[in-house]
Amino acid sequence: MISRFWQKTSCAILGGVIAVALSTIAWTAEARNRLETFSFDVTQNRIEFATLEGVEPTGQVIADPMRIVIDLPGAIYEGKTVRRNIGRAVQAVRVGRVNEETTRLVVEFAPNFPLETDRLRLQARSPRHWSIQLPESVAAANIQSTAFVWPLVGTLTAGFGWRIHPITNQRRLHKGIDIAAPIGTPILAVADGTVVAAGWDDGYGNFVELQHADGNRTLYAHAHRLLVQKGMTVRQKQAIAEVGSTGRSTGSHLHFEVLVAGTNPADPMAFLPQRYVLFDVAAR
Ligand SMILES: [Zn+2]
Structure with missing residues (x-):
């Protein structure tokens, strides 16, 4: 099952504002749903997350600084906000919560990074397993993210x-x-x-x-x-x-x-x- 519902709803002074509308995925309010895994594969340029039960994520792109914010309504997250530094284009990825009922995932880009918002794809592999493919321009900018290369592959x-x-x-x-x-x-x-x-x-x-x-x-x-x-x-x-x-x-x-x-x-x-x-x- 693949859903591609990043839709441009308005274009304000800030830049692009994007909403995700997902009507095909059912979500049960009774379930004690929670975030299970959250990862960012820099080489594949892809963010993936999975919840215990099905979830209907909502996403938006916010400028100044540029970031993708994904909320998982009904999915609890009880830990502290965790932030991981990544590189130059995608500067950091973090997980936290909006409130007791909603987990929030944030992908932070470099200030003024020209994110091609119309090319973002939020895809459901199953009702509980989602991925976001970032544009290739992000990977290109990330490649020189640090001064070092790996000393070997192992x-x-x-x-x-x-x-x-x-x-x-x-x-x-x-x-x-x-x-x-x-x-x-x-x-x-x-x-x-x-x-x-x-x-x-x-x-x-x-x-x-x-x-x-x-x-x-x-x-x-x-x-x-x-x-x-x-x-x-x-x-x-x-x-x-x-x-x-x-x-x-x-x-x-x-x-x-x-x-x-x-x-x-x-x-x-x-x-x-x-x-x-x-x-x-x-x-x-
Ligand atoms: Zn050692």
Whole structure:
């Protein structure tokens, strides 16, 4: 079942105002309906959400700043408002509520972003599963959303933050993210830079540290083999090492750190282009 009912109802000073009219989808007021999943796939340029029961979303586009607001009447959301930063064109996506009966999803665009509102499509795959395809112009603008590229394609196995170390059993800050990949997979420089360290550390194993023009540094650890030496200049996407499991490591993976101003570890996910943003709302 596909419904395409983004209809232009008025064109005020603000820009486009769009209403969604959905008559074919039944919604039962008695049901204790709630939002189950909400995600934004940056590569597919698509927003998806699902509710426990069928829902009739209402949507509008509001200018200044440009945003898409989708309300889910009858669907409860009991958590706090959650906002996730995305990139340049779509700056953030958030989930919250209007009141106790209505969940609200908001897609925030960059100020003055020329959103082609007549090309928006709100589609129902089922009465409870919906998606919105954003125009291709959004994806084009999002591509250069961050200065970094991903150092490799792999499976994210550990995030940034405090944890019990799998080998030492000590509680300590995991200063980067872990991306699992086969031994020998090329590790790419996330941005142009200079090699300030390339060598061995008992913890990091074979590692490379790059200095970037903005003052930040990036670190790549547990490499099987290094492909650069201290003092070299590297270009973004240049292979600087190969994935391995050297140092204190339990399997073949890249440990990747971002050191703000060269010293303060920060969550690399905030610097890497986001490919998929999932709001875990069902557990609330
Ligand atoms: Zn790690």
